[in-house]
Amino acid sequence: MNLSRTLFIVFLLFEGNFCQRVVSTSVIYDSKALVIDGKRRILQSGSVHYPRTTPEVWPEIFRKAKEGGLDVIETYVFWNYHEPVRGEYYFRGRFDLVRFVKEVKQAGLFVHLRIGPYACAEWNYGGFPIWLHFIPGIQFRTTNNIFKKEMELFLSKIVNLMKDENLFATQGGPIILAQVENEYGNVEWAYGIGGQLYIKWAAETAVGLNTTVPWVMCAQEDAPDPIINTCNGFYCDLFTPNSPSKPKMWTENYVGWFLAFGYAVPFRPVEDLAFAVARFFETGGTFQNYYMYFGGTNFGRTAGGPLIATSYDYDAPINEYGFVNQPKWGHLRDLHIAIRHCEEPLVNANATQIFLGKNLEAHVYHKSSKECAAFLANYGNFSDATVLFKGNSYFLPAWSVSILPDCKNVIFNTAKVVSQTNLDNDALTWNITMHESLLSSSPWSWYKEKVGIWGNNSFQASGLLEQINITKDTSDFLWYTTSINVNEKIKKNQTKEAGLLIGSLGHASLLFVNERLVGFGYGNHDDASFMLSVKVNLHSGSNRIDVLSMMVGLQVGLEGEFLGLENLTLANSSIWTKGSAMPNNQSLIWYKTVFLAPEGKAPVSLNLASMGKGQAWVNGQSIGRYWSSYLSPSTGCSESCDYRGTYDASKCLKKCGQPAQILYHVPRSWLQPGENLLVIHEEIGGDPLKISLLTQNGQVICGRVSEDDLPPTDTWEPSVGFVSTIPELRLACEPGWYIASIHFASFGTPEGKCGAFIPGSCHTNVLSIVQKICFGKQRCSISVSEAKLGDPCPDVMKKSLAVEALCRALE
Numbered sequence: 140m141n142l143s144r145t146l147f148i149v150f151l152l153f154e155g156n157f158c159q160r161v162v163s164t165s166v167i168y169d170s171k172a173l174v175i176d177g178k179r180r181i182l183q184s185g186s187v188h189y190p191r192t193t194p195e196v197w198p199e200i201f202r203k204a205k206e207g208g209l210d211v212i213e214t215y216v217f218w219n220y221h222e223p224v225r226g227e228y229y230f231r232g233r234f235d236l237v238r239f240v241k242e243v244k245q246a247g248l249f250v251h252l253r254i255g256p257y258a259c260a261e262w263n264y265g266g267f268p269i270w271l272h273f274i275p276g277i278q279f280r281t282t283n284n285i286f287k288k289e290m291e292l293f294l295s296k297i298v299n300l301m302k303d304e305n306l307f308a309t310q311g312g313p314i315i316l317a318q319v320e321n322e323y324g325n326v327e328w329a330y331g332i333g334g335q336l337y338i339k340w341a342a343e344t345a346v347g348l349n350t351t352v353p354w355v356m357c358a359q360e361d362a363p364d365p366i367i368n369t370c371n372g373f374y375c376d377l378f379t380p381n382s383p384s385k386p387k388m389w390t391e392n393y394v395g396w397f398l399a400f401g402y403a404v405p406f407r408p409v410e411d412l413a414f415a416v417a418r419f420f421e422t423g424g425t426f427q428n429y430y431m432y433f434g435g436t437n438f439g440r441t442a443g444g445p446l447i448a449t450s451y452d453y454d455a456p457i458n459e460y461g462f463v464n465q466p467k468w469g470h471l472r473d474l475h476i477a478i479r480h481c482e483e484p485l486v487n488a489n490a491t492q493i494f495l496g497k498n499l500e501a502h503v504y505h506k507s508s509k510e511c512a513a514f515l516a517n518y519g520n521f522s523d524a525t526v527l528f529k530g531n532s533y534f535l536p537a538w539s540v541s542i543l544p545d546c547k548n549v550i551f552n553t554a555k556v557v558s559q560t561n562l563d564n565d566a567l568t569w570n571i572t573m574h575e576s577l578l579s580s581s582p583w584s585w586y587k588e589k590v591g592i593w594g595n596n597s598f599q600a601s602g603l604l605e606q607i608n609i610t611k612d613t614s615d616f617l618w619y620t621t622s623i624n625v626n627e628k629i630k631k632n633q634t635k636e637a638g639l640l641i642g643s644l645g646h647a648s649l650l651f652v653n654e655r656l657v658g659f660g661y662g663n664h665d666d667a668s669f670m671l672s673v674k675v676n677l678h679s680g681s682n683r684i685d686v687l688s689m690m691v692g693l694q695v696g697l698e699g700e701f702l703g704l705e706n707l708t709l710a711n712s713s714i715w716t717k718g719s720a721m722p723n724n725q726s727l728i729w730y731k732t733v734f735l736a737p738e739g740k741a742p743v744s745l746n747l748a749s750m751g752k753g754q755a756w757v758n759g760q761s762i763g764r765y766w767s768s769y770l771s772p773s774t775g776c777s778e779s780c781d782y783r784g785t786y787d788a789s790k791c792l793k794k795c796g797q798p799a800q801i802l803y804h805v806p807r808s809w810l811q812p813g814e815n816l817l818v819i820h821e822e823i824g825g826d827p828l829k830i831s832l833l834t835q836n837g838q839v840i841c842g843r844v845s846e847d848d849l850p851p852t853d854t855w856e857p858s859v860g861f862v863s864t865i866p867e868l869r870l871a872c873e874p875g876w877y878i879a880s881i882h883f884a885s886f887g888t889p890e891g892k893c894g895a896f897i898p899g900s901c902h903t904n905v906l907s908i909v910q911k912i913c914f915g916k917q918r919c920s921i922s923v924s925e926a927k928l929g930d931p932c933p934d935v936m937k938k939s940l941a942v943e944a945l946c947r948a949l950e
């Protein structure tokens with residue numbers, strides 16, 4: 140280790156009777172990498188946004204991130220929830236940033252704190268507090284003194300909070316990196332010279348805060364020194380920083396994509412994701428962050444951007460419920476281990492690029508005559524290839540990278556997935572993995588919302604108004620009430636047909652004529668504006684027209700919101716109507732019931748498939764907006780998407796012709812033993828008696844490994860090679876769960892996939908062998924060899940073992 144580079148400040152802290160040693164960690168950078176305590180590092184990072192789950196869950200996510208081979212946790216800081224009212228700060232519960240950072244440290248990981256304060260992130264108003272909008276003379280994200288003053292105040296508030304808690308690396312904390320602004324480079328041109336001056340100012344201001352760790356700006360080609368400009372995108376191998384003194388870093392590597400109501404569900408095959416990561420490190424990258432590693436949930440009204448759904452699962456390696464998403468989590472873990480084995484040559488040598496054929500190349504890193512690492516890439520979409528490298532031949536599937544930590548042995552190929560697969564719990568296995576109980580037998584009551592302006596805090600205006608200016612984002616709803624006079628004489632009990640046309644800039648509206656619902660209009664994520672055109676029947680004289688303009692956000696809000704119907708305090712109020720005649724399929728209605736909390740610790744969700752559009756609360760906490768009646772287009776999906784070739788957010792979609800989301804996560808920590816209050820506000824019409832409560836009480840897991848697959852990457856030892864050359868099929872259940880049964884186990888040429896394996900023409904039933912090794916275990920490993928499993932058909936060269944098992948919590 141280069142000691143001259145290493146800065147150790149060791150001091151003692153005395154607290155009561157015991158003392159704790161605080162070790163300061165220095166963080167600088169050079170042209171190659173971040174240099175931590177004098178050592179250049181390869182770092183794998185993952186985004187976890189603290190308010191998108193509950194604090195009780197943070198430690199388990201970080202534990203899984205650590206086990207998955209991450210070094211760093213990245214988060215934005217969400218200004219609007221930390222300073223909801225100017226000058227009044229909030230850092231509690233899901234917004235306890237200090238606790239979050241300390242938990243990351245506890246798990247042995249570093250932190251990249253993206254303070255912004257602009258976040259984007261499909262977060263309400265991009266993270267800006269709404270009050271900012273109303274400061275006279277303010278202009279966001281440009282060289283405007285009023286904005287700059289507020290931005291500086293918030294940046295220093297956060298930096299000082301972190302300093303006071305000793306959370307920067309130099310203070311013994313986990314924070315090694317900070318971000319100012321976010322992807323400003325994409326919009327800078329629109330601000331002209333003001334944009335350039337602003338970026339210069341933002342850089343100087345950030346550096347002036349003296350965090351003692353490096354700052355980055357993402358997607359910002361002109362990031363001023365010493366700020367590192369970083370890449371965001373699906374691939375970043377072609378990226379170069381704006382100065383030779385800065386390392387090549389990737390701050391947003393999209394593991395999938397976000398979900399919007401009315402859209403199919405995006406996913407990104409792990410073979411492509413691993414390929415993108417391997418190409419990045421192959422071409423000199425040294426820091427990479429998965430956006431998201433755990434996406435979580437947009438609780439309450441935190442989702443931002445038109446029609447963003449409540450689930451922010453993102454097809455991340457850890458799913459919305461905190462379970463590992465396999466094979467993504469496992470394959471990336473294997474990849475991280477393989478790259479870690481190349482760390483020394485990668486950070487200390489320059490690459491030699493070798494042409495190996497069309498779309499084929501190698502990058503070789505020679506640290507010394509003894510230490511050498513190589514990456515072999517086939518970046519063609521279609522053709523597999525065999526290449527010759529240093530006298531040996533290597534098979535390279537199309538769109539894949541092989542990693543050779545000694546320039547000789549392949550220990551990982553991005554297209555070869557040997558890690559476990561989990562079945563989605565909404566697939567074939569629903570009945571065995573989900574415990575579903577209908578809430579129809581629960582005692583329901585309801586409250587019918589008034590149509591139109593209901594209180595005396597309304598005002599008059601001509602025409603429709605800009606919604607945020609009026610609601611100040613305190614509600615999604617804005618009522619307009621007007622009337623049309625029909626002068627013509629129309630016979631009693633008869634009406635005249637007329638056409639009504641509403642043009643809206645978004646996101647949805649309900650139209651009532653004489654208090655009857657006559658129309659529902661809505662936009663979509665890409666274009667939230669819409670026209671609502673309906674034929675209506677008017678009678679003679681005055682006809683009342685009410686329009687409820689909704690944001691997914693002139694009277695602000697609904698009466699029910701004003702009353703606070705979602706709150707526990709009103710649970711027993713007589714405002715609610717009880718009875719057997721529950722109104723069904725009604726617009727603007729509130730429903731309430733109580734349900735018993737499911738026992739145990741397993742994930743809980745509400746199935747709101749029977750409902751239209753609205754919001755739901757459990758014990759007064761909003762679990763988010765729902766919109767089950769908005770189906771995605773029926774075409775464009777490919778259940779098995781070819782990972783080969785350039786990925787984009789619309790390439791791989793599932794759930795066409797279905798709602799984007801029907802299951803809504805209810806965090807365990809929001810439930811209490813015994814009775815829990817559920818309040819639903821339905822806007823357009825649904826059937827609450829079909830709502831069910833779901834607990835995931837099992838998981839179907841599978842593995843499929845062939846005799847000629849590689850042994851697991853973690854059995855590679857630098858000076859020894861693979862400890863054993865035999866591949867392994869490994870299975871693991873979530874902590875606290877155990878393998879309760881084996882559904883399928885065949886050695887030979889099994890066909891099909893997880894959930895639908897069938898024996899092939901060559902088959903030995905190895906159920907009893909697998910059962911003996913795995914039954915009752917949380918995890919198990921089976922060697923894939925004839926010696927262990929028998930030899931069903933000696934003339935078949937490449938036999939595979941396929942296993943399907945069920946995990947359950949021990950009763």
Ligand code: GAL
Nearest residue numbers: 258259260261321322391397
């Ligand atoms: C990026 C942005 C992120 C997030 C992402 C899409 O452009 O920086 O905050 O919004 O897009 O999920």
